[in-house]
Amino acid sequence: MLDKRKFYIDGQWVDPVKANDLEVIDPSTEEPVAVISLGDQGDTDAAVAAAKAAFPAWSRTSPEERLAFIEKILEIYERRAEDMAWAISHEMGAPQDMSLGDQVGAGRGHIRNFIRAFRDFRFVRPLGDHAPGSVTAWEPVGVVGLITPWNWPMNQVTLKVIPALLAGDTAVLKPSEIAPLSSMLFAEIIDEAGVPAGVFNLVNGDGAGVGTQLSVHPDVAMISFTGSTRAGIAITKAAADSLKKVVLELGGKGANIVFADADDKAVVRGAAHCFYNSGQSCNAPTRMLVERSVYDRAVETAAKVADRTSVGSAHQPGKHIGPVVSKAQWEKIQDLIQTGIDEGARLVAGGTGLPEGVNRGYFVRPTVFADVSNDMTIAQQEIFGPVLSIIPFDSEDEAIEIANDTPYGLTNYVQSQDGARRNRVARQLQSGMVEMNGEPRGPGSAFGGVKASGRAREGGVMGLEEFMDSKAISGWDREA
Structure with a gap:
């Protein structure tokens, strides 16, 4: 059985503040395949603090620098595709071929599509010929909390982590505690790519614990959540007191x-x-x-x-x-x-x-x-x-x-x-x-819904904009 109790915080794999073990069950056999730890408030605080400290420098990197890191992540992701497929098959039950082809392939496709969209992304855009001195600037939100589900692990992790990093945000990821192994492998990929310490952090935990802690944390500027409508409502209520941006991708009945x-x-x-x-x-x-x-x-x-x-x-x-x-x-x-x-x-x-x-x-x-x-x-x-x-x-x-x-x-x-x-x-x-x-x-079409399905728009240009705030500026010198 794999020992995966550590968290990835500030560029290091660290022990949890307090032991709280949980077995990851292989749904094909009903047997444990790994043991993780569920995070405590101290773990969440450490991850958010690392992301907050890393934000000023990361947000000031050039788009070209951030893009180079994502291209490196893609290169390593493709090399470790079979490892990723193994993790997904054993944690949530996607069959071997489907896991390698579609589960892993979904993450690969999203990374590629974000790279394509980002190359043409305009961070400063003229309002129009009617207002030659007015522009709209797109800027990072800050520290973002990312809460992802078990059913399409890399689909959702890449739809959140990649645009957040490209936008200039720093991130704390809480993957599903039922299927965390693929996300922990993704953290290894980010580490190997050389992404600066604190830019990306991972803390395992459940919704009532780490999920809620991120939702109410005063230093988290945004929560991006994919999961049930019930949990989405709870996150929205929890986040209200700190007035953070909340983006929800919820259920469906197509x-x-x-x-x-x-x-x-x-x-x-x-x-x-x-x-x-x-x-x-x-x-x-x-x-x-x-x-x-x-x-x-x-x-x-x-x-x-x-x-x-x-x-x-x-x-x-x-x-x-x-x-x-x-x-x-x-x-x-x-x-x-x-x-x-x-x-x-x-x-x-x-x-x-x-x-x-x-x-x-x-x-x-x-x-x-x-x-x-x-x-x-x-x-x-x-x-x-x-x-x-x-x-x-x-x-x-x-x-x-x-x-x-x-x-x-x-x-x-x-x-x-x-x-x-x-x-x-x-x-x-x-x-x-x-x-x-x-x-x-x-490719690059936005994924998201209306009504009780939430109103997220993930993927492509709109998916990049979800992880930014817009700023209206007048008196802009287009010649500068």
Whole structure:
């Protein structure tokens, strides 16, 4: 078992102020893979103090200097890709191939996209020809607290750490205590890249401990959080007294609207997307809204996708899905599947219990419910497991109404060959993102939502601006 009790503070791996051990459990085996320590107030204070002391010098470095450090981080990240994949597979259960390809690949892609966006980033921008002496300057916020989840570890760590450092901020990262190993490896990468001491710090801990300590800390200027809506509300309240900037990327309950003229692969694509990463994605299309004329065929197709989606250990290669992250998460998903049955949804694939032939590990059967009404629990709550709810609709207006009838507003999906309809529907959906006909959002597109999904904008130029404050200046000499 790995001993990972130390924290990365002020350029050094240091012992915690007070021992508070926690085992990291491998969800494929239910056995401990590592032991970490949960931080105390003294650890949080030390990390924030190091970041505060490093801020003046780091914020005054040139953009070119900061970019060179990020390029070095990318180089080392790519070299240590297999180590990173191992960590992610063992801490949160992403299968070996998926971990190396998509989990690690997500971090690589974000770093590259931030490098591209930063090269063209203008820190001083003219207001316009109507006001030749007025400019908007973009400047670092200060010390930022970064709180990240377990489901896509490097996706979220790179979406926060990289733009923060490029902006000129200094950072304290609190990764999920359930899946901290990948973030600790990321700290090793930053250290090897030679980032100055105190610019980046890592303290492990839980939300009630280190998470709250960062949220209320008077020397933390900003909190960037990704996780549950419940925790996001608590962080916002905790941060209010110190008036710090709070950026939240929260849950989702995405609707995937399948019109009768959708392409032949639309349902297959949507169901597979729902089950991917064992359903542990905030932007998963977990509600499939299907036009009634093609509804029965869609239900049959989705059930077939579930039946042929294999489930297996994260330690094995292949295209299967792995376990969910923890026993608590497994039990929550089981309860919600049973609730779907009890409330009258028609179970057409999967169901409660472990997959056939499995007797250990937090594995969930890919599950499909048909004849779901949008007021059912499984249509309203974020399940965070491989569970698809299929809902019929009769008209475009009804589809939009159902899609928007949710507290969340992260990602929605539209499947239709009618371009005018796609455009029209996309503009009426209440979400921060809309993906249509399986086309992914372009590199550098902002990731984020509305309503109970929070209002973060992560990635690309907007993701850089999230970690800065704007300053309006008049009397600017453009010739200086």
